[in-house]
Amino acid sequence: MAESPFKADIERVEREYSEKMTPGAIARIPGSSVINKTGSWRVFMPEFNRDKCVRCYLCYIYCPEPAIYLDEENYPVFDYNYCKGCGICANECPTNAIVMVREAK
Amino acid sequence: MAVRKPPITTREYWAPGHAACAGCGCATALKLATKAFSEAMEEKYGDPNAFAIAQATGCMEVVSAVFPYTAWKAPWVHVAFENAAAAASGVEAAWKKLGRKGKILAIGGDGGTADIGMQALSGMLERRHNVVYLMYDNEAYMNTGIQRSSSTPYGAWTTTSPPGKYSIGEDKPKKWVALIAAAHQIPYAATASIGNAFDFVRKMKKAAKVDGPAFVQVHCTCPTGWKSPLEKGVEIARLAIETGVWPLFEIENGDFFHIKIQPPGGGAKVKREGGKVVAIEFKKPIEEYLKLQGRFKHLFKRPEAIDEMREQIKAMWKVLGVDVTLPKPGE
Numbered sequence: 291m292a293e294s295p296f297k298a299d300i301e302r303v304e305r306e307y308s309e310k311m312t313p314g315a316i317a318r319i320p321g322s323s324v325i326n327k328t329g330s331w332r333v334f335m336p337e338f339n340r341d342k343c344v345r346c347y348l349c350y351i352y353c354p355e356p357a358i359y360l361d362e363e364n365y366p367v368f369d370y371n372y373c374k375g376c377g378i379c380a381n382e383c384p385t386n387a388i389v390m391v392r393e394a395k
Numbered sequence: 396m397a398v399r400k401p402p403i404t405t406r407e408y409w410a411p412g413h414a415a416c417a418g419c420g421c422a423t424a425l426k427l428a429t430k431a432f433s434e435a436m437e438e439k440y441g442d443p444n445a446f447a448i449a450q451a452t453g454c455m456e457v458v459s460a461v462f463p464y465t466a467w468k469a470p471w472v473h474v475a476f477e478n479a480a481a482a483a484s485g486v487e488a489a490w491k492k493l494g495r496k497g498k499i500l501a502i503g504g505d506g507g508t509a510d511i512g513m514q515a516l517s518g519m520l521e522r523r524h525n526v527v528y529l530m531y532d533n534e535a536y537m538n539t540g541i542q543r544s545s546s547t548p549y550g551a552w553t554t555t556s557p558p559g560k561y562s563i564g565e566d567k568p569k570k571w572v573a574l575i576a577a578a579h580q581i582p583y584a585a586t587a588s589i590g591n592a593f594d595f596v597r598k599m600k601k602a603a604k605v606d607g608p609a610f611v612q613v614h615c616t617c618p619t620g621w622k623s624p625l626e627k628g629v630e631i632a633r634l635a636i637e638t639g640v641w642p643l644f645e646i647e648n649g650d651f652f653h654i655k656i657q658p659p660g661g662g663a664k665v666k667r668e669g670g671k672v673v674a675i676e677f678k679k680p681i682e683e684y685l686k687l688q689g690r691f692k693h694l695f696k697r698p699e700a701i702d703e704m705r706e707q708i709k710a711m712w713k714v715l716g717v718d719v720t721l722p723k724p725g726e
Contacts, residue, residue, distance in 0.1 A: 295405065295407050296410055296411065299410060299468070307463075308463070309463055312463075315462055317462060317463055317464060317465035318463075319465075320410075320465065320468045321407075321410035321465070321466065321467070322410075322463070322464045323410050323411070323459070323461075323465060323466040324410050324411060324412045325464065326412035326413075326414070326464065328411065328412055328413075328414075331417060332417075345398060345399065347401050347402055347403075350401065351402070351403065352423055352589075352592065352629050353423070353426075354415060354418065354419045354420070354421075354422035354423040354426065354628075355411040355413075355422070356409065356411060356426055357411050359405075360401060360405060363398065364398050364399075364400075371411075372411035372412055374416075374417035375417060376417035376418030376419075376618075376625040376626060376628070377418070377625055377626030378418060378423075378626055378628050378629055380626065381626040381627060381629070381630060382629055
């Protein structure tokens with residue numbers, strides 16, 4: 291399993307996070323929104339079938355989050371901490387390698 | 396199987412965890428825009444991070460920068476609704492004085508560009524600042540509660556243009572800011588759509604590489620304001636291209652006689668003369684685009700309004716020098 295490209299940001303924001311007001315309301319840590327785990331918004335979750343995937347990258351391109359990143363073999367990896375379950379990836383997938391299923395929490 | 400390389404850089408400038416609604420088309424647009432920008436900067440200056448962003452108030456500013464968080468991984472400044480272009484001009488002038496290489500990206504929504512930021516945008520284009528202005532066009536003020544903007548298309552429902560017995564919703568045609576920008580004779584003005592991501596990325600890279608101002612108007616879906624299904628976001632944007640509602644064109648140096656038209660796809664027949672597109676015969680009726688969106692639902696009780704919409708689309712294409720035929724359903 292590949293590492294998320296935001297791993298360094300997640301570690302940094304957990305270490306340095308503070309709600310103290312800064313001069314000019316400057317957000318000090320770039321990409322600090324990763325502390326919000328928006329995966330809790332999800333109703334349907336994308337389920338990925340690696341055998342059907344042709345690596346067209348459409349899901350990777352169209353994900354608005356981005357909650358999809360690529361592993362060493364360029365297969366998509368779904369980051370369920372952030373996926374809001376919109377289903378654009380499943381709708382755009384040409385081989386139906388991604389299907390949306392209702393999530394049991 | 397040989398593995399193709401990803402068609403776009405894997406560097407990220409737009410982090411997850413932002414507060415955009417699920418299925419937000421504008422978030423996709425900004426993600427792709429920053430990636431394309433960084434690719435262009437790497438090819439032109441050898442430094443992928445040689446850009447800064449000035450953003451007007453709007454949906455994408457509100458969701459990406461909730462204090463103390465920010466979703467941006469690039470130098471970014473938030474300014475008021477009207478002056479993203481003015482702030483970007485200032486940043487560009489400062490970079491020039493400091494001898495820094497790079498380009499500035501100004502981002503505004505359709506309200507912040509077509510209505511409130513029009514003066515600042517015009518000034519920036521006229522002063523020939525080295526800035527790319529990206530207008531993400533979701534066709535109303537979605538952030539403040541779906542009020543109409545001058546970019547709202549004919550017939551659309553918004554909270555300030557409600558349809559009813561005496562109203563068909565928004566009753567004025569859409570304002571095309573890309574044409575207004577091109578009239579400043581800037582090096583590059585274009586429209587794009589998230590329905591054709593590869594075309595959008597190509598146009599963004601081209602805009603980033605020209606010397607001088609450039610303007611890109613990108614069509615993005617808003618499931619909240621358009622009352623459309625979450626997962627259909629990209630499909631709706633693609634249908635807008637394929638039915639002729641959203642033309643994809645490029646105008647260089649304000650040359651309105653040599654407008655480059657991107658073929659719409661979706662089975663449409665394109666007729667060329669001397670390399671120039673002169674006529675397009677669309678095969679999909681605009682109803683296919685309209686029926687997926689709740690904001691056009693009332694129009695199906697009034698077919699004459701849809702016919703009026705067809706006439707307006709034909710008039711828009713006429714400005715681009717293209718004769719279009721739009722089929723009715725069942726034809």
